[in-house]
Amino acid sequence: MPELPEVEVTRLGLAPRLTGCHVSRTVARVPALRYPLPAGLPQRLQGKVLRGITRRGKYLLFDFGDGHLLVHLGMSGSLRLTGEDRIAEKHDHLDIAFDGEVLRLRDPRRFGAVLWLAGEPAEHPLLAHLGAEPLSRDFSASALAAALQGRRIAIKPAIMDSGIVVGVGNIYASESLFRAGIDPRAPAGQVSRARLARLVPAIKATLRSAIRAGGSSLRDYVSCDGGLGDFQSRHQVYGRANEACRHCGTTIRMLRQSNRATYYCPRCQR
DNA sequence: ATGTGACCCTGGATGC
């Protein structure tokens, strides 16, 4: 489920509940997700105070003062708050108890990651080469134009390249290109400046509106087993192959780019 | 350097 909006909704839900709380217990139930879990994590976290939660791309960073716990939710991960007595279910891989509330990581496909970062997070190999934050001022038409200069890759996989811009996953890449009226197959380096000047705000607007949609179910999300917001009901093209474009009625098409499904309206996106 | 495809893993949907 998680693209950037889902990760941000998770952060917004957890931060006010957990910031300033002490770790009373940590339980790891699997040795590894994508990577081995940090050795001695329970001992390391014991008694530590959580200073805050930040996000870089789809990575969450839990600041414990002398280091950060990095969490990535992969394709199927979720973080929920639950009671101390709630029994862990299948795929509940990690619990961190904070003064009575338990932060629980569930990830059926185990594509997620949990790492301990002792140093400056931005210098960690997983984070050091990441591109612009899409919701920051740094992500502008001119910055995107510079990053795409001379690139022959199609624009859709280009905006999913985390070295260019982070957090634009498969759903929101298709949705943003629809919103901007750009053909997903267009060579990235040849998309005009005027079109990039539409695409950048389209990405920002798509992500922000998804965050707001997730935000509407925020309390449920954090307190029980998680509604995911209703953004999917607003999808213009994603998952709508052979259905009518909501704007012009043309049949939505699906194709594969870099082994990922791309959805687009051949009339609205040229 | 750049772009593409295989792959990590499990579960749900679909079809026979």
Add this chain to the structure above:
DNA sequence: TGCATCCAGGGTCACA
């Protein structure tokens, strides 16, 4: 009902 097949929101890696 059971079984096989395909597909999935991410990211890394090997290779052309």
